[in-house]
Amino acid sequence: MYELRAVTKHYTRAKDTVHALDGIDLTIPDGDRLVIQGPTGGGKSTLLQMLGGLDRPTSGEIVLDGTDLAALPEARLTRVRSESIGFVFQAFNLIPTLTAQENVETALVPLGMKPKQRREQAAEALKSVGLGERRAHLPGEMSGGQQQRVAIARALVKQPKVLLADEPTGNLDESMRDEIMDVLERMWEELGLTFVMVTHDSVIARKAPRLATIREGRISVKENTRA
Numbered sequence: 001m002y003e004l005r006a007v008t009k010h011y012t013r014a015k016d017t018v019h020a021l022d023g024i025d026l027t028i029p030d031g032d033r034l035v036i037q038g039p040t041g042g043g044k045s046t047l048l049q050m051l052g053g054l055d056r057p058t059s060g061e062i063v064l065d066g067t068d069l070a071a072l073p074e075a076r077l078t079r080v081r082s083e084s085i086g087f088v089f090q091a092f093n094l095i096p097t098l099t100a101q102e103n104v105e106t107a108l109v110p111l112g113m114k115p116k117q118r119r120e121q122a123a124e125a126l127k128s129v130g131l132g133e134r135r136a137h138l139p140g141e142m143s144g145g146q147q148q149r150v151a152i153a154r155a156l157v158k159q160p161k162v163l164l165a166d167e168p169t170g171n172l173d174e175s176m177r178d179e180i181m182d183v184l185e186r187m188w189e190e191l192g193l194t195f196v197m198v199t200h201d202s203v204i205a206r207k208a209p210r211l212a213t214i215r216e217g218r219i220s221v222k223e224n225t226r227a
């Protein structure tokens, strides 16, 4: 469970200060499925980075299961990130010189797993996103939708507590968008994880139990009665 208290993030450029997050209070219970929407520049990606421990807030607390990520020493923050948090980005962020299988395995390396188990678990994750036959392919040899499925397998292979997805269909054309949404919806239903997704996709938003809107660094959350 996440408990965010009075979280701010300010970026200073020249003599301008951007209040990317301007006092966020938010509770995300275990197993929650939260969709975040809002205009460009509103602070959505910044919030996801804070939830994922990729960056630290200017002030406030980001408590995950009793631990304030904002105050953790770097080495422990890295460990929380590699053990507990899966991230899916708009731009896939695969390593171009590694095969699909090797890309997924990179998520298991920090966990100190034996190579054989790593191989098996990565192969299994690729199978679960429908890419069992593409394990030896490089990212450049796959469609955008397939690359994003590899990224989803990489995020989920370590069985994280939390999956964070930042506009995962933003770089895809319509048919591939459906492909990724199908995979994410299935993961949403099958795995009991806490799932926070920034998306403009109305299909997924309609199915989310809770919908948040971030505008000018402030958040409002409403229960989605249609879900």
Ligand SMILES: Nc1ncnc2c1ncn2[C@@H]1O[C@H](COP(=O)(O)OP(=O)(O)O)[C@@H](O)[C@H]1O
Pocket: 011, 012, 013, 018, 019, 020, 038, 039, 040, 041, 042, 043, 044, 045, 046, 047
């Ligand atoms: N690394 C950065 N340095 C300076 N300003 C940033 C940085 N990251 C984001 N911002 C600014 O913070 C605000 C929120 O950005 P962002 O979280 O990316 O919004 P969104 O994802 O909702 O489009 C924007 O005004 C953006 O320009």
Ligand SMILES: [Mg+2]
Pocket: 044, 045, 046
């Ligand atoms: Mg963004």
